[in-house]
Each structure stands twice: as structure tokens, then as C-alpha cells.
Amino acid sequence: GQQLNQSPQSMFIQEGEDVSMNCTSSSIFNTWLWYKQDPGEGPVLLIALYKAGELTSNGRLTAQFGITRKDSFLNISASIPSDVGIYFCAGRTLGTGTASKLTFGTGTRLQVTL
Amino acid sequence: NAGVMQNPRHLVRRRGQEARLRCSPMKGHSHVYWYRQLPEEGLKFMVYLQKENIIDESGMPKERFSAEFPKEGPSILRIQQVVRGDSAAYFCASSPAGGNEQFFGPGTRLTVL
Numbered sequence: 001g002q003q004l005n006q007s008p009q010s011m012f013i014q015e016g017e018d019v020s021m022n023c024t025s026s027s028i029f030n031t032w033l034w035y036k037q038d039p040g041e042g043p044v045l046l047i048a049l050y051k052a053g054e055l056t057s058n059g060r061l062t063a064q065f066g067i068t069r070k071d072s073f074l075n076i077s078a079s080i081p082s083d084v085g086i087y088f089c090a091g092r093t094l095g096t097g098t099a100s101k102l103t104f105g106t107g108t109r110l111q112v113t114l
Numbered sequence: 115n116a117g118v119m120q121n122p123r124h125l126v127r128r129r130g131q132e133a134r135l136r137c138s139p140m141k142g143h144s145h146v147y148w149y150r151q152l153p154e155e156g157l158k159f160m161v162y163l164q165k166e167n168i169i170d171e172s173g174m175p176k177e178r179f180s181a182e183f184p185k186e187g188p189s190i191l192r193i194q195q196v197v198r199g200d201s202a203a204y205f206c207a208s209s210p211a212g213g214n215e216q217f218f219g220p221g222t223r224l225t226v227l
Contacts, residue, residue: 100147101159101173104149106155
């Protein structure tokens with residue numbers, strides 16, 4: 001089956017630093033989504049990417065859809081304490097029906113220190 | 115516009131009992147997805163439903179688990195004769211027809227004693 005590997009698994013950074021994380025797949029996806037999950041809550045959609053090479057921003061967040069369609073990157077600039085949480089990438093293949101499900105990555109746990 | 119609603123938020127069952135988890139999609143969304151998350155892991159797809167139809171149940175265990183999304187009312191994920199290994203967080207997501215983005219509810223945390 002499809003597997004998504006995220007790295008790093010966890011990171012401790014200082015407030016104000018920039019953060020980079022990535023997600024790689026063994027197969028091609030046509031849509032990449034990035035979610036953030038706080039403890040005890042459901043994932044919240046941050047950014048959606050639909051085209052290879054696409055670079056999309058949402059405030060301090062920037063994500064890119066890799067050219068090979070097998071990877072994606074998420075960057076957070078000038079981190080703040082509320083950025084703490086687990087970040088998940090998710091991939092979706094093209095089409096409807098059985099292609100609609102999301103395959104999730106293993107997660108990157110971010111901790112921000114003052 | 116209310117988001118995806120799930121209830122209960124927490125559910126405790128003894129081994130052998132039944133668990134029923136409910137999900138109401140966002141207004142205007144006709145597609146519902148169920149995922150399971152074990153501690154320290156990502157979400158794993160279970161089942162994808164449209165109104166009165168199961169589209170993809172490739173992630174559902176073959177026994178004891180079932181799901182429905184009736185014409186009226188919420189989607190239900192039903193686990194019969196629960197075992198300790200069923201303890202997990204179960205998330206529901208919804209999307210509009212043809213939508214690529216899925217929006218998640220707050221989850222139901224099932225604990226089997």
C-alpha cells in the first residue's frame with residue numbers, strides 16, 4: 001500500500017525560528033494537504049496543493065507540491081508558541097470513488113520554546 | 115456554518131459491548147469519511163460513504179465493524195463486541211461532491227476496558 005514518510009518526526013525550536021518539514025511518498029499523488037492537530041482535537045486543514053510545482057502560502061505557512069508528485073514541503077516562518085502541535089501531510093490520488101480517501105503521513109511533532 | 119460534528123466525544127465500553135459513533139457532516143457536504151488514529155500515529159482510512167451508499171470500505175476490518183450514512187440523519191460507525199485493540203480516536207471528515215479537501219470533526223475517543 002501507499003506510505004507517506006514525514007521528517008523530522010519531532011523538533012524543538014525557539015520562538016521566532018523558521019521551521020521546515022517534508023513528506024515523501026512511494027507513489028504519486030495528485031493532491032497534497034497539510035493538517036495541524038492539537039491534543040484532543042481533530043486535524044485542521046492548513047494548506048491544499050493541486051498541481052506539481054505549486055507553491056502556496058497561508059499567512060506564515062508556505063507549502064510546495066514537489067515536481068515528481070511524490071513529495072511535499074511545509075515551511076513555517078517566525079514560529080510562535082501556538083504553532084505547537086502535530087503536523088500531518090496527506091495525499092490523495094486523482095478521481096472519485098476509491099481514489100477519494102486520504103493517505104496520511106506519520107506526523108511531525110513541533111514544540112516551540114520561548 | 116457549523117463544522118463537522120461528532121458525538122460522543124468520549125466513549126467507554128467494556129469488552130463485548132457495542133460502540134456507536136455518530137457524525138454529522140458540514141452543511142452542504144454529502145460525502146463522509148471515517149478514519150482511525152492510534153496514539154502517536156497518523157490517521158488510517160476506514161470507509162468512505164455517500165448518502166445511502168458505501169463507496170470504499172477497503173480500510174474497514176472484515177468483522178465487527180460497519181458503517182452507514184442514511185438519507186436522513188448522521189453517519190454511524192458501529193463496532194460490535196469491542197475488544198481492547200479497538201481503543202483509539204475515531205475521526206469523521208466530510209467534503210462536498212467533487213471536493214478535494216476533507217474537513218475533520220473533533221473525534222470520538224473510544225476506550226475499551
